[in-house]
Amino acid sequence: MLKKIYPAFSGNTRNFLLHLMLWVLLLSVPFMDMVTHRGDFDLWLLFRLIIALGLFYFNYFILVPKLLITRKLALYLAVIIPLVFGMSYLSALFTEFRMPRQAPAGFVRTFQPDFPMRYIPSLVTFTLHALASTMSRLYIEWSSTSKKQMATESEKRVAELMFLKAQLNPHFFFNSLNTIYSLTIKKAQQAPEAIISLSNLMRYVLYETDKDVVRLEDDLQYLSDYIELSKLRLTANNKVDFIVNGEADNLLIPPLLFISFVENAFKHGAAPVDDSGIHISFDISPKQIAFRVENTIHIERTAGKRSGVGLENTLSRINLYFPDRNFFSAFELDGRYIVNLIIAL
Template identity: 40%
Template sequence: MNYSTLYRICLYIVLLIGFVLGGKQITNGQTNQQAIDSLNTIIKIAQDDTAVSRAYVDLSSKLFRSHTDTVITLCNKALGIIELRIGSSSDKETTAFLLTKANALNNIGLVYYQKGEMDTALNFYTKSLAISEDQDDKLGISSCYHNIGSIFKSRGDIKKALENYHKTLNICQDEGYKQGITSALNNIGLIYIKQRDYNTALELFNKSMKLQEEMNDTWGLINSFNNIGLIYGNLGEEEKELEYYEKALFLAEESGDKQNVARAYNNIGRLYRDQEKRAKAIYYFEKSLEILQDLEYNLSIPFVLNNIGALYLYEGDIDKAQDYSERALLLSTEMGSTENISQAAEVLSKILEQQGSYDKALEYHMLHVQMQDSLFNEENTKKIMQLEAKMEYENKLREKKSELEKKQAVQEERLKRYLYIGIMVLLLILVVSAGVFLGLRQRLNNQKLGAELSFLKSQINPHFLFNTLNNIYALVLKKSTDAPNAVLMLSDIMRYMLHDSNHHRVLLEKEIDYISKFIKLQQLRIKKDVNIEFNIQGEPNKIKIAPMLLIPFVENAFKHGELQQKDAYIKIQLDIIPGEIDFLVENILREKKEKTTSGIGLDNLKKRLSLIYPGKHKLSRRKSGTTYIGNLKLQL
């Protein structure tokens, strides 16, 4: 064996190790030093330009999470080699060069995506996709669709994001590419979180996590832990939320994944903010921001800036709150991030309202509403897309399972084996049927509960809205300084009623604020000598209740109460004691001159209470002469 032959054998062994350890997508944050060393060796000793260019791109993939600043340089070296050689290469070499070029363009796009330069990133992804499709490179195509979907998700275009993620999922399932499957499942799960379908999101994350554990995919597991933590945060299970964030942080620090360290810090900061542990919250937010700024990871910086701005506003530090929120708005506008623009505009609106700049506050408030509308106007389309995606995914799983069972059945020759399989399938069907039944029952209850709440909101007296607008109009004609504040109060009421009340639970403080503003707007139309009292005993703190539980009593008092006589009054009393709230409304009844449809809101409330607080509430209504008293006692 001569030296040349021995050299080629050694080279191909090194190439094989490098290519096996390399990756099509940048999805695994676990840096493998052995793989990096192998790729560097190929770059130094290989005489084959196709191997060298491929090694540069694979090395950029391995270094992406730990040394992002090297990615574009490495990819440009590969592209330089390709441009010099592709014109004089064989057909086989041309194919190899084109596949490497597509991967290089995709990786460069990821860097610009991280920096928040979405148009530039989309341009590189589109070029990469064109080459991958021309070469029928399935994994390259799936990677591009996934990355393009992430751009549309960041811009709030959920329909296009889902379309691209579904394309990725279908290709990866057909090709058996597990990392691509887990990435698509995670991103689709995040969209379900935005839609508040936490059960489906958790199901997707658990499927993803199971595959990641099989592959020992550290970066994927970090993402899944962070995402599952978000779900438990939305469900109010703070211990589980912190547990998953700390799991994500441990793995991210151990693997040197700075981006996910920053994400975990931000999530932990949000948790402490919700617990009103503000010093800890600021500490984790600032640590997250410092890492993201060092990495120039502009995509996530507005999230952290918005969180810090909102926290300083809550503490009353207006200057700092305004500084962080304005920075968040500037970055978000440059990237076209609809969600972050909405959050920043909402905080700035509240800041300017406190400063007395009502016109500017209203301008930012309208920007917040506009961005919210752009996220929720496609609600029906999103739900259809979700249903189609779920059905398509489940159909594929069923088809694959059916094919596998047929192959196994053909190979089985003994009756005992057939009986064993039959018993197992029967048990599986029973378990799945029971699960489907329980899940269906839970969904029906949730749908019924949602319908009750929607119906309750639809019962709000339109005369209240018309009268309030007329009163505001009168204030405007008089050039009263109360007009801007009245507009903002009405806007807050409508936002709470149409948006905040979609949550399963809201802070008791928000319900109290809603009632207070409702009363103030009602006072615009009634006599000033009507005695209206709203007394609160105890601290609401972080108590959460189902939305729109208390307001029906107050609405009835204004709608059916006697407000014209001299001794007219409305007394509202809220007592907050550990584990219970006691809400009472007392007023003088107006003498009825005709049959009315009163009581719809309270009857609706009775149904909602039986669904949400079975055995944990006491609702009473009684008359004593001309006095009417409504009372709700609720165990928390």
């Protein structure tokens, strides 16, 4: 199905049109004055508007981008303040010497500067033009930076999630298939349940994790299926606990937020020959999720680096989705490795 494409103005085009409409409106004032008063064209008013336009865009295109935005505040003030005062003084000076439309007989014009009445109005006018120029440019820069930052964060979240999905240990799926095959050969009772668990895992990764958020109960079910399949490869020496306290109804989280910690626990905490234990627990409330993983430390399995790219990727995603609303700690205690993660919702 073809989608109809409607033309749209870009951000730069919209800004240009907005500025054009504003200045056309301002520059039309002398013409309106001529029409409404049926008098001569006020060339001086047009000249002042052109000077104001020059100040506006000199500040907009040169002073603000090259000085103010680059944090050269002192230099910016050293340029813009004398410029505004100088143009205001010249404007007041030319206004004083401007000849009236009908000069009375015997009129002699002298320049007697009345500071409050002649200089301050020009100063206020040009100051407002300079401020409008500065604020307009700063708003455009802020808006552009904000949009770029939002786009970058969105792309980063998508990229990190795709990478996390790609790096989920493919050996786990192959090992699970081999385990299920062995169970079917033996006609073990766990085989049908194992097939369903593996099917649920693959369906969740393929179809649910493309969403920005998923239901917490779905993510917990994914972890449960993963744990059940992982337990099939363990022996009686290994004990695994998975406990969920609280209600996960109506809570939404980013997908695959806890799997790396669970993978890490099985990778480093389960040894078929030695006694070992893995304890995974959730304490859930409407305002927070408290997640804890404990596993026995096996020296031969922790000789390498414990936290891989997947774990670092997960922590980065947590900080992106829950900035200043998460607490993470990982430490060793009495031969056990403990991970605590608390997320404020």
